[in-house]
Amino acid sequence: MGFFDDLGKKVTDAGQKAMQKTQEMSEIVRVNSLISQNENKINNAYVQIGKLFVSTYGNECEPEFAEMVATVAELEQQIAEYKKQIQDIKGIQRCEKCGAEVPRGVVFCSSCGAAMPKADEQEAADDSVKCPGCGNMVKKDVKFCSSCGHAMTPPAEDSADTEAAAPSEPEKEAEERVCTKCGAKLTEGSAFCSECGTKV
Known part of the structure; x- marks a missing residue:
């Protein structure tokens, strides 16, 4: 034991x-x-x-x-x-009032309606073009809009051929949303028209 x-x-x-x-x-x-x-x-x-x-x-x-x-x-x-x-690279600028990301070249912030700086607008005009599908500003050298997927027309391409082509689905949707005041095309989710600042 x-x-x-x-x-x-x-x-x-x-x-x-x-x-x-x-x-x-x-x-x-x-x-x-x-x-x-x-x-x-x-x-x-x-x-x-x-x-x-x-x-x-x-x-x-x-x-x-x-x-x-x-x-x-x-x-x-x-x-x-x-x-x-x-x-x-993203083709955007920040709204100084609310901090929202806004496409370059727009006149008013689509979130709060604040006027965007003119200098940035002019700078965007030099290297950006407006998407015919949604109205967002995109770089000149891109082939498709990053917001709506619309094919961007290359500078050398005949615009008549583009107009003759049937519009894509994103383009049809974008055509349905227009500003009631100025007739500008509105981007999805916009609270204000990016051209005239009218609340939509």
Whole structure:
């Protein structure tokens, strides 16, 4: 019986040690998590301090900060240019009032009715054309409208041949929605006419 008693005691001791080790590991993980949370808060505070410093002092900061401030300004400029490239690829611009994405070249935002900047409208006219199916502005070199799927007429193609062709289904649907004030074709989901700003 002594052998089995010793064996049982050893098993019990081993189990208790394993349980204690598990509890210790669990507590270490918990405390490490608290440390990480506080480190993240510190890093966020440093970021906010840096942003506040740059916005407050800008180019008038001490020489030891000037290079870092200039780097931040340069990177922000690059990000703005990248965002502009994405907008150009998508053929859209953002409404300054509501932030909605609006096709380039429209006169009014189709979500809130705000007038769109004239400079962007002129810029869009240089490299975009109006889709005959839905009226959205699309890049000149695309073959199909990204909004309605209408085939865009290549510049060299005879427009008479295009008019003779039967209209596609998306084109028929687009023809059904027109502005009651100016007669412009309306895009799907538009709350306002993109030509005259009338609520539809």
